[in-house]
Amino acid sequence: MTTRVLEIGGLAAGFCGRLYRHAGADVVRVDHAVPDAWVSERALDVFLHEGKRRVGSADATLIRQLAEHADVLIAEGTPQSLAALGWYELSSPAIRVAITPFGLTGPYKDWQATGSVLLAMGGYSYLMGDPDQAPLNLPGHYVQYQSGQHAYVAACALQYEGEGNQTADVSMWEVVLSLSQFTTVMWTSNGQIRQRHGSDFGLLYPISMFPCADGWFHVNVVPAFWSAFTHMLGMPELEVDSRFAQSSDRVLNRDLLEQIIRERLGRKTRAEIMRLGEEARVPTGILLELHEVLADEHLAVRDFWQDVGGVRCPKLAYRIIDR
Amino acid sequence: MSQKPLRGLRIVDLTHVWAGPLGTRMLGDLGADIVKVEAPLARGPALSPPGGVGVFAGGEPGTEPWNRQSVTIKLNRSKRGICIDLKSTHGKDTLLELVRVADVVIENFSAQAMNNLGLGFEVLSDVNPQIIYVAMPGFGSYGPYSGLAAFGPSVEPMTGVGALLGYSKDQPRNSAMALVDAVAGVSAAAAVVTAVNRCRETGRGAKVELSLHEAGVSLFGEFLVDYQLGAQHTPIGNAHPRYAPHGIYPTLGEDQWIAIACPDQACWIALRDEARLWTDVEQFDEPSHRLAHRPALDKKLSEWTREQNKHELQQRLQAAGIPAGAVNTAPDVLEDAHLKERGYWVDQALNGQPTVRYPGLAIKLNQKERSVGRPAPKFGEHNREVLQEWLGSTTADVDELIAQGVLLDRPPG
Numbered sequence: 001m002t003t004r005v006l007e008i009g010g011l012a013a014g015f016c017g018r019l020y021r022h023a024g025a026d027v028v029r030v031d032h033a034v035p036d037a038w039v040s041e042r043a044l045d046v047f048l049h050e051g052k053r054r055v056g057s058a059d060a061t062l063i064r065q066l067a068e069h070a071d072v073l074i075a076e077g078t079p080q081s082l083a084a085l086g087w088y089e090l091s092s093p094a095i096r097v098a099i100t101p102f103g104l105t106g107p108y109k110d111w112q113a114t115g116s117v118l119l120a121m122g123g124y125s126y127l128m129g130d131p132d133q134a135p136l137n138l139p140g141h142y143v144q145y146q147s148g149q150h151a152y153v154a155a156c157a158l159q160y161e162g163e164g165n166q167t168a169d170v171s172m173w174e175v176v177l178s179l180s181q182f183t184t185v186m187w188t189s190n191g192q193i194r195q196r197h198g199s200d201f202g203l204l205y206p207i208s209m210f211p212c213a214d215g216w217f218h219v220n221v222v223p224a225f226w227s228a229f230t231h232m233l234g235m236p237e238l239e240v241d242s243r244f245a246q247s248s249d250r251v252l253n254r255d256l257l258e259q260i261i262r263e264r265l266g267r268k269t270r271a272e273i274m275r276l277g278e279e280a281r282v283p284t285g286i287l288l289e290l291h292e293v294l295a296d297e298h299l300a301v302r303d304f305w306q307d308v309g310g311v312r313c314p315k316l317a318y319r320i321i322d323r
Numbered sequence: 324m325s326q327k328p329l330r331g332l333r334i335v336d337l338t339h340v341w342a343g344p345l346g347t348r349m350l351g352d353l354g355a356d357i358v359k360v361e362a363p364l365a366r367g368p369a370l371s372p373p374g375g376v377g378v379f380a381g382g383e384p385g386t387e388p389w390n391r392q393s394v395t396i397k398l399n400r401s402k403r404g405i406c407i408d409l410k411s412t413h414g415k416d417t418l419l420e421l422v423r424v425a426d427v428v429i430e431n432f433s434a435q436a437m438n439n440l441g442l443g444f445e446v447l448s449d450v451n452p453q454i455i456y457v458a459m460p461g462f463g464s465y466g467p468y469s470g471l472a473a474f475g476p477s478v479e480p481m482t483g484v485g486a487l488l489g490y491s492k493d494q495p496r497n498s499a500m501a502l503v504d505a506v507a508g509v510s511a512a513a514a515v516v517t518a519v520n521r522c523r524e525t526g527r528g529a530k531v532e533l534s535l536h537e538a539g540v541s542l543f544g545e546f547l548v549d550y551q552l553g554a555q556h557t558p559i560g561n562a563h564p565r566y567a568p569h570g571i572y573p574t575l576g577e578d579q580w581i582a583i584a585c586p587d588q589a590c591w592i593a594l595r596d597e598a599r600l601w602t603d604v605e606q607f608d609e610p611s612h613r614l615a616h617r618p619a620l621d622k623k624l625s626e627w628t629r630e631q632n633k634h635e636l637q638q639r640l641q642a643a644g645i646p647a648g649a650v651n652t653a654p655d656v657l658e659d660a661h662l663k664e665r666g667y668w669v670d671q672a673l674n675g676q677p678t679v680r681y682p683g684l685a686i687k688l689n690q691k692e693r694s695v696g697r698p699a700p701k702f703g704e705h706n707r708e709v710l711q712e713w714l715g716s717t718t719a720d721v722d723e724l725i726a727q728g729v730l731l732d733r734p735p736g
Binding site: 001019023034036037038039040042043044046047048102103104105106107108111112113114116117118119120121122123124125126127128129130131133134135136137138139140141142145146147149150152153154156157158159160161166167168169170171174175177178179180181182183184185186187188189190191193194196197198199200201202207208209216217218219220222225274277278281282283284285286287288289290291293294296297298299301302304308311312313314315316317318319320321322323 | 512
């Protein structure tokens with residue numbers, strides 16, 4: 001049976017609805033507030049809303065009527081704006097998920113936020129960028145879309161349970177906090193505040209990005225790959241070089257090692273570096289511009305794009321192939 | 324008995340590092356019965372386990388350092404743990420027996436690892452035709468890049484985000500925090516709940532393919548769409564392409580900052596009135612003027628913010644209806660009153676270890692107090708419990724597997 005989803009709100013609800021749409025649901029979207037978007041309205045329509053039906057009014061009576069015919073309601077806003085839509089009076093549909101910046105309760109519940117504010121408060125910004133420059137924010141809608149994914153997981157879990165009349169409260173700030181990597185554990189375990197180190201990972205080296213002849217490349221040399229990386233550099237003798245042999249040595253002598261990497265690889269092209277990385281079995285990546293991602297042979301072979309009105313739009317992160 | 328929504332869903336979890344364990348932690352927090360299957364050396368050899376980053380809960384390795392790695396503890400709560408040597412015949416057989424009674428198997432090895440172990444999708448689905456098998460290789464199981472070694476940070480610049488993140492076009496930056504792992508982890512949880520609900524309708528198992536690469540491209544894909552529609556996007560630091568101010572501004576103290584954004588005119592008016600810095604207000608009241616003169620605007624704003632405490636300024640601006648947030652560090656968020664009141668954090672103490680606070684689940688169900696599942700398992704802690712409960716194994720059966728070295732509760736070495 002096709003799931004009927006009523007989606008109210010901005011970008012996070014839109015991403016949640018996108019996941020439902022790809023899963024075959026009948027998604028009706030009610031636009032509620034102008035989203036704080038980094039891209040054009042047309043791009044959002046293609047990326048988020050393809051295949052959905054749209055309703056132009058966020059009138060509370062209409063919302064209630066639509067909700068009565070839905071299986072799942074995904075509503076995004078502040079607690080105040082959701083209240084104005086009648087959120088707290090709704091008894092249908094059986095599954096209702098609210099996505100708010102700070103949650104439905106708590107001292108900050110009525111605070112305002114953008115993605116950049118939530119990244120800052122959530123500990124991401126402090127770690128991104130250079131130590132001698134301002135912290136960096138992520139471009140785009142990482143927070144909103146990860147929150148949309150959380151809302152989707154919550155709603156699908158409640159559908160799996162199938163017991164009816166369930167609500168979920170997804171706080172976008174808490175989403176960011178729950179996706180921190182070592183931010184809190186470095187403090188709680190070691191009393192260390194994790195710092196930002198440019199493109200360096202900071203805790204191991206070399207896990208970083210470097211310039212090369214036609215752009216930038218990245219290598220991810222965790223200790224298990226050190227030996228392979230010395231071969232990628234064409235300097236196997238470095239494996240036992242006392243300046244670099246241990247992981248802690250490589251962090252200590254980071255600048256010297258960076259200089260060697262730049263000398264050995266900096267004049268090569270991205271394609272040459274990828275080939276060297278592949279041969280040595282070292283996790284290697286190259287910085288691709290947007291047009292290069294769109295032209296990427298790997299994604300084409302994998303049939304990753306869907307055509308939406310003549311525009312190539314990414315499919316989802318996952319594909320489900322029935323047995 | 325758990326009353327969480329995914330109770331009864333059995334998941335065999337072969338994941339490691341970050342993306343996979345993050346996804347299964349979400350599912351475990353929502354009530355799924357997760358059995359984490361670890362290889363004998365998954366936590367390093369007993370004599371010299373890798374310290375890793377974050378290192379040890381409570382700061383000390385203790386007598387069983389492999390059980391105190393704080394990142395492992397953070398990512399593996401709400402799971403039970405067993406250790407099976409999958410390179411042994413009996414180990415493979417044991418895993419297949421678990422798969423026979425499971426709903427989902429999930430792994431994030433390299434593309435061919437499970438096939439090389441003789442445990443590919445075809446083998447698993449022969450054992451259990453309804454199994455959902457989720458594979459999370461870096462670049463997927465086929466395609467020109469599928470053989471590449473991949474970690475989140477090396478995949479990241481290939482997703483398009485590399486063309487967007489940085490101070491300028493000449494100063495691109497990696498997130499330095501394995502961003503695509505976080506995307507793929509949450510996507511994996513989404514994939515699992517999608518597939519199990521679908522399996523309930525069709526009665527058929529499925530293979531789910533999720534590559535870190537495609538997870539990243541998909542999440543930032545709107546920029547790829549916008550590019551085709553004629554937009555140009557390059558790294559622009561902390562600016563927003565459509566409005567100003569939007570940035571991170573210095574505050575009182577060393578390396579202290581606040582993020583401020585004015586996505587609409589009402590926010591701008593509120594900020595302007597709060598800051599009282601502009602004599603030429605009329606000019607800056609025009610949104611296009613603010614955007615065109617962003618550096619001057621940011622400079623002026625910085626002069627004002629740098630004299631103020633980030634938390635006090637956050638409070639003050641929020642009270643005026645302006646989106647603003649302190650650039651927080653770990654101690655900042657751990658002390659935050661809002662998060663405490665919402666019961667966000669999870670306090671865990673493994674046997675005999677100090678209590679440590681970890682990030683919780685960002686989903687609160689039915690406005691109840693949040694509760695996640697059990698603390699992360701010690702290495703091989705539930706070997707006996709899981710085999711007896713899922714497979715009906717006898718004590719003698721389990722003893723035999725332990726004697727053969729198929730099941731371990733201590734790393735070798």
